[in-house]
Amino acid sequence: MGTNKESILMNVNLKVKRFDPGDSDRENWWQEYNIDIHEDSTVLDALIYVREYEDTSLALRCACRASICGSCGMKINGSAKLVCKTRIVAVAPNGEQIIVEPMGNHPVVKDLVVSLDTFFNQIKRVKPYLQTDHVPESGEYIASNESMENLLTAMNCIMCGCCVSDCTVLEVDDNFIGPAALAKAWRFIDDPRDSKKEDRLKDLNDEDGGVWDCTRCMQCVEVCPKGVAPMDKIMELRDQAIEIGLNNTNGARHAEAFYESVGHSGSLDELRLPIKTFGIFNIKELIKLIPIGIKSQLVGKRPPIFHKNIPGVENIRKIFERYRK
Amino acid sequence: MKYAFYPGCVSRGACPELYVATVEVCKILGIDLDHEAMKGASCTGSGVLQEKNQKLGDTLNARNFALAERSNLPLMTICSTCQGVMSQARKRMLDNPKYLAEINAELTEEGLEYKGLAEPRHLLWIILEDYGIDAFKSKLVKPLKGLKLAPFYGCYMVRPSDALGFQNNLEREDSLERIIEAVDAEVIDFRGKTLCCGFPILTINEKNSMKMVANHTSDAKNLGADAMVTPCPLCHLNLDGFQSKAGKSIGSQINLPIIHLPQLLGLALGISPEKLRLNKHIVSTKVLLSELSLKP
Numbered sequence: 001m002g003t004n005k006e007s008i009l010m011n012v013n014l015k016v017k018r019f020d021p022g023d024s025d026r027e028n029w030w031q032e033y034n035i036d037i038h039e040d041s042t043v044l045d046a047l048i049y050v051r052e053y054e055d056t057s058l059a060l061r062c063a064c065r066a067s068i069c070g071s072c073g074m075k076i077n078g079s080a081k082l083v084c085k086t087r088i089v090a091v092a093p094n095g096e097q098i099i100v101e102p103m104g105n106h107p108v109v110k111d112l113v114v115s116l117d118t119f120f121n122q123i124k125r126v127k128p129y130l131q132t133d134h135v136p137e138s139g140e141y142i143a144s145n146e147s148m149e150n151l152l153t154a155m156n157c158i159m160c161g162c163c164v165s166d167c168t169v170l171e172v173d174d175n176f177i178g179p180a181a182l183a184k185a186w187r188f189i190d191d192p193r194d195s196k197k198e199d200r201l202k203d204l205n206d207e208d209g210g211v212w213d214c215t216r217c218m219q220c221v222e223v224c225p226k227g228v229a230p231m232d233k234i235m236e237l238r239d240q241a242i243e244i245g246l247n248n249t250n251g252a253r254h255a256e257a258f259y260e261s262v263g264h265s266g267s268l269d270e271l272r273l274p275i276k277t278f279g280i281f282n283i284k285e286l287i288k289l290i291p292i293g294i295k296s297q298l299v300g301k302r303p304p305i306f307h308k309n310i311p312g313v314e315n316i317r318k319i320f321e322r323y324r325k
Numbered sequence: 326m327k328y329a330f331y332p333g334c335v336s337r338g339a340c341p342e343l344y345v346a347t348v349e350v351c352k353i354l355g356i357d358l359d360h361e362a363m364k365g366a367s368c369t370g371s372g373v374l375q376e377k378n379q380k381l382g383d384t385l386n387a388r389n390f391a392l393a394e395r396s397n398l399p400l401m402t403i404c405s406t407c408q409g410v411m412s413q414a415r416k417r418m419l420d421n422p423k424y425l426a427e428i429n430a431e432l433t434e435e436g437l438e439y440k441g442l443a444e445p446r447h448l449l450w451i452i453l454e455d456y457g458i459d460a461f462k463s464k465l466v467k468p469l470k471g472l473k474l475a476p477f478y479g480c481y482m483v484r485p486s487d488a489l490g491f492q493n494n495l496e497r498e499d500s501l502e503r504i505i506e507a508v509d510a511e512v513i514d515f516r517g518k519t520l521c522c523g524f525p526i527l528t529i530n531e532k533n534s535m536k537m538v539a540n541h542t543s544d545a546k547n548l549g550a551d552a553m554v555t556p557c558p559l560c561h562l563n564l565d566g567f568q569s570k571a572g573k574s575i576g577s578q579i580n581l582p583i584i585h586l587p588q589l590l591g592l593a594l595g596i597s598p599e600k601l602r603l604n605k606h607i608v609s610t611k612v613l614l615s616e617l618s619l620k621p
Contacts, residue, residue: 078516168520168521168537169521169526169533171520171540172533172536172537172540173530173532173533173536212526212529212530213526213529213530213533214526215480215521215523215525215526215533215537216372216480216525217480217484217520217521217525218480218481218484218485219480219484219520219521221484221485222484222485222486235375235376235379238376239376239377239378242377249529250528250529251529254373254528254529255373255374255376255377256377258370258371258373258374259373259374259377259378261368262367262368262370262374262385266367266368267334267337267367267368268334268335268338268368268371270334270335270338270339271338274528277528277529278528291570292566292567292570292607295566295607296339296566296607299604299605299606299607300341300605301339301340301341301342301605301606301607302339303338303339304338310364310365310366310367311364311365312365312435315365315388315434315435316367316385318434319381319384319385319388319431320381322431323378323380323381323384
């Protein structure tokens with residue numbers, strides 16, 4: 001706090017989503033708090049102030065207050081953030097009301113405290129530890145500096161659960177392994193000391209809720225307070241799965257068909273893409289395309305039957321050819 | 326005002342109504358679309374190509390940018406996905422001069438170079454940032470008073486916000502709401518407006534994709550929306566084309582028309598629904614248009 005306390009206070013209006021498992025009369029409710037607090041405060045400072053001086057019944061979790069421990073993930077105005085890292089002026093520059101909710105896709109214990117059981121069950125699914133098949137003669141595993149630097153982004157994860165909170169897939173399917181766990185899987189797959197790379201990729205490729213279920217919506221990239229960019233790791237896992245020959249999935253065929261279409265014609269052949277994605281002999285899935293095909297035809301929205309190459313397509317083909325090498 | 330027009334694959338494929346509506350709207354607004362500048366441009370890779378080879382995807386985008394630079398015209402897109410993929414590619418290249426040089430080396434054979442000047446921008450932003458909301462309003466012929474519209478951005482139009490330049494262009498955050506208000510309609514704000522429509526997993530996990538369509542369209546409908554408006558043709562394909570299937574999965578008929586951004590602009594500018602191809606949707610726009618006293 002500064003020396004001239006009076007002149008640097010600001011008014012903060014918080015609207016907090018409350019939940020009390022012991023209160024059988026109501027499922028959850030909103031409560032507003034109006035406080036005056038130092039203008040440099042974080043949202044966490046404001047919540048602690050409320051708990052200390054306004055309402056001792058408000059439950060919240062925090063520890064380090066320095067975005068290291070990952071305890072204070074919450075939704076601020078609809079997106080997950082570490083509240084210790086979020087300054088009030090950044091989310092309410094003109095004194096707007098700040099909406100605080102517990103993180104999404106996690107069971108709520110009380111008020112702003114969520115259970116991380118689901119989160120850690122996802123992490124456990126990817127076997128988050130080194131698996132090696134031999135002990136070097138020297139007795140220790142030496143990894144190059146470069147290979148460890150490569151892992152830094154993923155190792156920055158503090159397991160706060162923000163990415164899981166805002167994942168659009170987990171919202172509709174709680175079986176998805178989720179962004180944090182998949183980034184963790186990438187961290188071991190790319191570790192030169194691990195010997196289970198192929199097994200891991202196979203599991204993530206085959207499993208229901210694996211790498212191909214990500215929608216690429218980038219919520220996890222946007223909300224991660226540590227720059228882990230889980231979705232980028234998921235994309236790398238997809239690429240690596242295809243690289244080792246795991247190409248018998250709709251996702252792999254879709255990526256391949258897309259690549260072929262652009263590499264051949266310069267643009268996307270929308271008519272053939274779904275057919276190639278399901279596989280030309282996958283009659284069951286192809287039949288399912290018929291209703292939308294008929295509807296599109298009826299309203300005049302069917303993509304052209306004869307897909308045209310872009311002018312100068314040979315330049316695109318040359319670029320693809322060079323990258324293929 | 327003249328732009329190097331990059332329509333993207335979908336507006337020339339499964340959403341031809343988007344292309345036609347854009348051309349009609351730009352004609353009325355006096356926005357000159359140069360169709361030649363980007364004639365040899367390729368697909369952006371849509372994020373899918375990047376799954377296989379990001380550098381290849383970035384090279385295609387650098388090549389497209391170089392074509393725009395050669396025309397000396399600012400670049401216009403009409404697809405959220407193109408916008409996002411191009412913006413991400415641009416950021417990677419501008420953040421890393423060595424990477425940009427490597428990519429430019431791939432373009433020398435064709436005599437092209439991306440100098441870092443071309444910047445992709447969606448029609449939505451161009452209306453707000455170049456044309457100006459007041460200038461646009463001055464052209465309104467048919468204010469859409471009483472119409473309740475839910476915005477639906479498409480992921481690539483809002484994330485990652487740094488690549489999309491949100492920090493220097495704050496109005497981009499609620500650009501669609503600003504447009505809805507400019508045409509005198511009412512914004513139906515709902516949580517799903519910046520979430521995923523489910524299109525990217527349509528052929529991979531249809532069940533999840535349909536849940537997303539059902540959630541967003543029924544939420545907007547339950548909040549009183551007459552229609553949803555989107556700057557993303559891929560969101561349109563899923564939310565319009567698969568809405569009845571998604572509705573069946575939750576045992577209800579949703580019937581929420583999904584309107585492309587230029588179609589909304591066009592209606593307010595007094596362009597006829599036929600010209601805007603509002604009859605080319607899977608979810609019928611008839612009720613919507615009759616509410617506006619316009620024939621479908």
